[in-house]
Amino acid sequence: MQLAVPVATLITFGIHLLFSKNAPPLETHSYMLLFWEILGVSIVLAIAQSFWPALRRWMRHMWPIFTAAILFLGVWDVITLGFHLLPLPYFPGPAAVLRSLISDRALLLDSTWHSLALLLSGYTLGVIVGLVSGVCIGWSTSVRYWGMPLLKVVGPIPATAWIPLAMVVSPSTIVSAAGLIALAVWFPVTMLTASGISNTRASYLDVARTLGAGRAYLIFRVAIPAAVPNIFIGLFMGLGASFLTLVVAESVGVKSGLGWYVSWAQGWAEYGKVFAALIIMAGFFSTLMTLLFKIRDRMLVWQKGIIKW
Amino acid sequence: MVALAETEASSLRVREVSKSFPAPDDPFTRRQALSDISLSIAAGELVSLIGPSGCGKSTLLRLIAGLDFADSGDLLIGSEPISEPGAERGLVFQDPNLFPWLTVRRNIEAGLVARGVLREKRNEVDEFMRLVALEAFGDAYPHHLSGGMAQRVALARALINHPKVLLLDEPLGALDAFTRMRMQDEVLRLWQTRRTTILFVTHDIDEAIYMSDRIMIMTQPPGRIDQTIANTLPRPRDRSSPEFLRLRGNILELLHFAGNAPAANST
Incomplete structure (x- = not known):
């Protein structure tokens, strides 16, 4: 249960690595960084919750949503960067959006x-x-x-x-x-x-x-x-x-x-x-x-x- | 008793008051709700007004409160004619009608705020919360209160203005039988400590006998006062004493509800 978010993060991360081999490294750099951060924070939280009941209650409530949100990023990557199911340039992948968000x-x-x-x-x-x-x-x-x-x-x-x-x-x-x-x-x-x-x-x-x-x-x-x-x-x-x-x-x-x-x-x-x-x-x-x-x-x-x- | 009430000490007088309303189904005819009602209540008296639903008891109370106007006749407090609602006539309905957005304390304060005298009289708020034994509930909101507690707040809210006359419109009608009997004692206690004149509308004969100095019986419609019965039973009254039951039988007979023997448990 507590590992749902880290696992989802790893899955989405894997999807991204799989499909971004031929993408420019500049585009994926900050997205990767974001993953490492989510992974780090979620592992810290998963450990902390065993000492802190209030945190555990909050996590039990929020974890399914966080997991789904992270998996959604993976799905987004699959249909855009992966199989080009949506026409470019109208539907960029999550990494490109994150880069725009940061650069602008x-x-x-x-x-x-x-x-x-x-x-x-x-x-x-x-x-x-x-x-x-x-x-x-x-x-x-x-x-x-x-x-x-x-x-x-x-x-x-x-x-x-x-x-x-x-x-x-x-x-x-x-x-x-x-x-x-x-x-x-x-x-x-x-x-x-x-x-x-x-x-x-x-x-x-x-x-x-x-x-x-x-x-x-x-x-x-x-x-x-x-x-x-x-x-x-x-x-x-x-x-x-x-x-x-x-x-x-x-x-x-x-x-x-x-x-x-x-x-x-x-x-x-x-x-x-x-x-x-x-x-x-x-x-x-x-x-x-x-x-x-x-x-x-x-x-x-x-x-x-x-x-x- | 009746003779005494007609003297100058009388605090509330109603003389030949009539009131009609447009019929709900036909706006061109008017339905007579009250016809030539006269009554008078002495200062400090507790008088009950009983009668079947729809006989105009509440209409009469609204006229005395100043919320409606009579077609003809006079309504007087002391020697002042009643022309509009005022703080010297407190009114408590069957529904406590507490302001749900105010705490218990703020509800009790409402009359002081409305009259702009909260600053001078703030200390009285505690006194009235104590009077109705609700000191511990000052910060509670009305929907957290039981029916009896809410009605006690409503009584305190009306009493804080030191009304000359307290008009009670079936105030205990929505309470269960046990709460109701306890609240009857509560109202009596408030009346005895404060000596406020009370006009108590009810359709419960036992309640009227248990509480009041005089019982006025209204008949319907148009509402008239049929009989006034002086109730001289010594206080505190015993609901099961033979005198109590005899009076009850008489009243039931006047209302044409009596069988051959005095009914024991109809209300």
């Missing part, structure tokens, strides 16, 4: 940074505006009367469909891209916040009123807390929409960021770099998702035991 790391890091800045500014703006408009629509019947039709008509338009207009209206592509991301986030956040607020249990509001609550208490201390589970659904949907809008906006207008990097690398037919950027995106976006999950778990700790997460 400065530009990739810079692109990630630009994407993060753009995403966060757009997302934050969208969330703030969405929360305010959602609370207003959810609480006040007259705001709902005018706001809901607008929301229902304008909201479902994909934010990316506004790109031609946004590029004309705004002085800089960065600003218009941030605005589009905000728009993409605004719709689900407003929708879910409004429905959460308007579905606040009437008896909570009744109880609060008999305790002497005024309007501010009813909105900020009853309706909004009651709507938080719904609001988080909106925040998750908004985050997904913001990734999509970010990448599209970067690949058509903005001259920086990971989306731009992908289309730039594609222009030069450097597909190793395309895959490298995709790997970075996967890590980047899933980290943000995980972060939002952590925030939710902290804020909704009172739900623990009521609903299954």
Whole structure:
């Protein structure tokens, strides 16, 4: 069991050695190095876990996934480098991707940074505006009367469909891209916040009123807390929409960021770099998702035991 | 008793109150929920309101709480007409309706926060947590509490505002029989230590006899107060004493549920 990862590493390593005999040594060098590292770390962990129960539990949980991931690299090597089942240059082997990742790391890091800045500014703006408009629509019947039709008509338009207009209206592509991301986030956040607020249990509001609550208490201390589970659904949907809008906006207008990097690398037919950027995106976006999950778990700790997460 | 309640010492008065609602199936007709209800409760009294479901007990309580408005008639606290909900009339429902996102302590504090007096009265929170014996559960969230504990939190949350009148809408109705009897004693203890006027809505005759100074019987619909029975049994009351059972038989008869002999175990 503890040896699954080292064994998988050796298998994948063997596959690579078998197929990379006629590949340039420069390409495989860092990939080999990575294998030695994985092998070393996994052996150290396999030894350490016999003294450390917490580590053993973690390993028992994670080991199958790690094993599968490493074997996946081997399979990837077989179908690309080994039997050329996928056309080159579109599908390079794992070693070539790793080399692109390392050799172009400065530009990739810079692109990630630009994407993060753009995403966060757009997302934050969208969330703030969405929360305010959602609370207003959810609480006040007259705001709902005018706001809901607008929301229902304008909201479902994909934010990316506004790109031609946004590029004309705004002085800089960065600003218009941030605005589009905000728009993409605004719709689900407003929708879910409004429905959460308007579905606040009437008896909570009744109880609060008999305790002497005024309007501010009813909105900020009853309706909004009651709507938080719904609001988080909106925040998750908004985050997904913001990734999509970010990448599209970067690949058509903005001259920086990971989306731009992908289309730039594609222009030069450097597909190793395309895959490298995709790997970075996967890590980047899933980290943000995980972060939002952590925030939710902290804020909704009172739900623990009521609903299954 | 009734005569005393009509005097100036009376803390809650309801005079010829009527209330109707639009019929759910036909918006053009209105269904009479309460018709010419009059009652008055003296300060410090514990009065029960019993009657079958749907006779308008909860409607009357919502009017007194200020959550709904009467079509006609007067509702007074002391000499003040009731126009909106207020902290001087505490309300506890059958469902404790604790705010699930707040801990027990924060739930009990809610009334102080709502009135903006938490800073001056923070020390009272501990006092009320002790009063309902929940000091150890201050940081627990409501869904970790049993039904009886949750209802004690709801009582403390209502009592921390020092209401002149406590309105209890079948507060023990969802509890199992044993918890229920224990909570009856708990409510009595709170009433005896704090001398809060209590209007206690229930559909459990035994509960009404065990707890209250007077029992008002409502009939349906439209809701009217049919009879008011003074209950002078000495406290603490014995649920199986002959006097208790005799009173129970009388009330069952008034509600047309009595057989030839006083029923022993119907509620």
